[in-house]
Amino acid sequence: MSEWFTKWFDTTYYHTLYKNRNETEANAFIDKLLTYLQPNADASFCDLACGKGRHAKRINESGYATVGLDLAANSIAEANLQASNNLQFYVHDMRQGFGVNRFNYITNLFTSFGYFNSLKENLKVLQHVHNALTTNGIFVIDFINVIPVIANFPIHEKKTIDGVQFNITKELINEHIVKRIEIIDGDAQHNYQERLQAITYEQLTTLLIQAGFTIDALFGNYELQPFNATQSPRVLIIAHKTATLANN
Ligand SMILES: C[S@@+](CC[C@H](N)C(=O)[O-])C[C@H]1O[C@@H](n2cnc3c(N)ncnc32)[C@H](O)[C@@H]1O
The missing domain is CATH 2.60.40 (Immunoglobulin-like)
Incomplete structure (x- = not known):
């Protein structure tokens, strides 16, 4: 029997239900994020669990080579309609690794984490992200504020x-x-x-540190305003790769 995330995200109903989570929202957030991150002109990006690629497309429009990965074949097929030499999309399961020292930045946006049953399985995803980043590479994760x-x-x-x-x-x-x-x-x-595993911002921070990241910033919404544990809608963490762990 296939898992819930394999079935649900590949339906047209998923896209109907979340139709307000559109390119306008993605463009505004990515513009804000890139202004904050100030990547070098030759920086490479990966959007892990990219869906139809709304964030990846904006990152690429801003001048960066970008790869989008997602399990949902229908979403990747649609994203691929806008693929180019430096904007590529692939079907990929985040439970598997996706390279070593490959990207300067990896994003995981709009609650695309915590889908697996145990903290250990979810931690494994962060370890794959850590492996795929270059030294000092940056990870941006955007999760719901569970509290x-x-x-x-x-x-x-x-x-x-x-x-x-x-x-x-x-x-x-x-x-x-x-x-x-x-x-x-x-x-x-x-x-x-x-x-979704009900992972608090404190647990997410701990998982990131376990995976070998250092936390650089914590924001509470897509406008990158300060995080408030009881009120912020989002947990938006920016972290960088500091260590290569033996168990990665
Ligand atoms: C809430 S959606 C967000 C999509 C996209 N980041 C956006 O903001 O439009 C979560 C995404 O995670 C993908 N996903 C679920 N399980 C996955 C897995 N095991 N590996 C890779 N992607 C997965 C889904 O197919 C879906 O596109």
Whole structure:
């Protein structure tokens, strides 16, 4: 049986539900991020779990060679419609390594982390990121701020988008945020779920340090404003590769 993340993210319903997470949002955030990071003109980027490539495309438009990796074949096929010599997209499972000393910057954006059952499996992803970065390479991870999110659980909501009805339940089960999505599309009904390990900003910081990173900055939203543990919507960490660990 395939895992939830293999099924759900490759459906058109996923893209309908999150249609407000669009290129306009991605462009504004990437512009802000690049202004903060000030990469060298020849810097190389990888967007890990890039989806249809909305962030990767903007990074590339800003002048940087960029690779996008994602498990969802449909998303990569769509991203590839805009591929070029220095903007490339590949189907790749982040549970596998993706190179050694290969990129100056790696991004993992819009809650594309914490999908696996144990902290150990999620840590492994960070170790692959660490391996794929050049010495002193920079990692940018953008995760939900679990503390205010779970404070209001359980949540039930109904939305109709493009004629499709979404009945959504979110709750905390065994330290995982479980979002059940019932979809009514005409006569058809579908059920999917998202399952995210409820990793706090402190746990994420600890995992990054375990993987060999040094934390440079912590922001609380896409405007790169200061992080507030009980109020910020996002945990946005900028870290750099400091050590090559024996267990990587
Ligand atoms: C919440 S979406 C974000 C996509 C993109 N970063 C964006 O902001 O539009 C999470 C992405 O992670 C991808 N993903 C899920 N499991 C993965 C895995 N094991 N390896 C690589 N990508 C994965 C999904 O296919 C999906 O595109």
